[in-house]
Amino acid sequence: MPASPSKTTLVTALLEREIRSGKFKPGEKLPSMRELARKYAVSTMVLHQASRRLEEMGLLLRGARSGLFIPPENKPCELCAFISSVHPGYQGNYYDAFMSACSGAGAVAMVTSCRSDNLEAMLEKKPLRVYVDVGSKDISYNELMRLTRGFETIYCNRFEFAGETPGSGVLSDWVYITEMTLRRFLEAGHKRILFVSHNPVMLEYKRLEMCEAARRVGLTFDSPEFQWCSYRDFQENPARVVRMFRTDPPTAAFARGDVPLREFAENAALFFPGAPPLEKIGAFDSIYSNLPGQEFPSWHWDWNALWKQVFSHKEKCIEYYRPVLRVKTKQED
Secondary structure, three states: OOOOOOHHHHHHHHHHHHHHOOOOOOOOEOOOHHHHHHHHOOOHHHHHHHHHHHHHOOOOEEEOOOEEEOOOOOOOOEEEEEEEOOOOOOOOOHHHHHHHHHHHOOEEEEEEOOOHHHHHHHHOOOOOEEEEEEEOOOOOHHHHHHHHOOOEEEEEEEEEOOOOOOOOEEEEOHHHHHHHHHHHHHHOOOOOEEEEEOOOOOOHHHHHHHHHHHHHHOOOOOEOOEEEEEOOHHHHOHHHHHHHHHOOOOOEEEEOOHHHHHHHHHHHHHHOOOOOOOEEEEEOOOHHHOOOOOOOOEEEOOHHHHHHHHHHOOOOOEEEEOOEEEOOOOOOO
């Protein structure tokens, strides 16, 4: 599992928040390294590393043998809110890249999960705008609308609510990702393609995306040529898997995550040794698609580029971000 944010990253974010909030006046000297280390319960080495990052961001000045100062021209920045259901550490530098882009845009962000009480407490601080990366599994659309009513809301990365249209944002283009995945499989000669879902039922917003991507390449979703099942079906619905693999089984599979895809493919090879091995395309280019000797292609998100696009977004419209498919050459152990 990817590592959680480092102490340096966390202390940098905390100090950045205090500076941008206007707690310190332009030209004011900060407490000593020892005092700050005691305050944040970290070593002075961590404080030195955090202060260097803040210097690079233009938020601190280091005086010769006289400590750290707020630059004279520093001004309080706009406050924004970030609502996300992504667990820290699960998507590489997802949060670090967000905070960096936020800082570069002259803003400071409050970050919270999707619990209504947390959201209400954060929104009471009246942020200038609200950035939202959630889906229907995290919060209902009506509840999200209730909480963000009256705020400028920008959706980013995900908008997973069937039948609703976001007003403004920068979204990852999952229809394009699925279309390009299908095209790659078809060009390789595959005639039976499988989508491996995280969920035991096909969520409606995902079904709509699959149907549109299939239409673009001349397929029909949920047909013998383009099927789907849950990665947990070996445990929870084995009869479904048996029907799918008994005759003319799928030869290619993809998922919206590397972990479920790898787990499903390993089970398929174990339970159906006579079936052709599944060619795989994953998502998020994680350590699980880069194991030595077991690599497979996976989509790579440049979070720095995505968040920069989000903070540059000004129009009341939807823009799309497209990741890049990384194709790997297998390496021997």
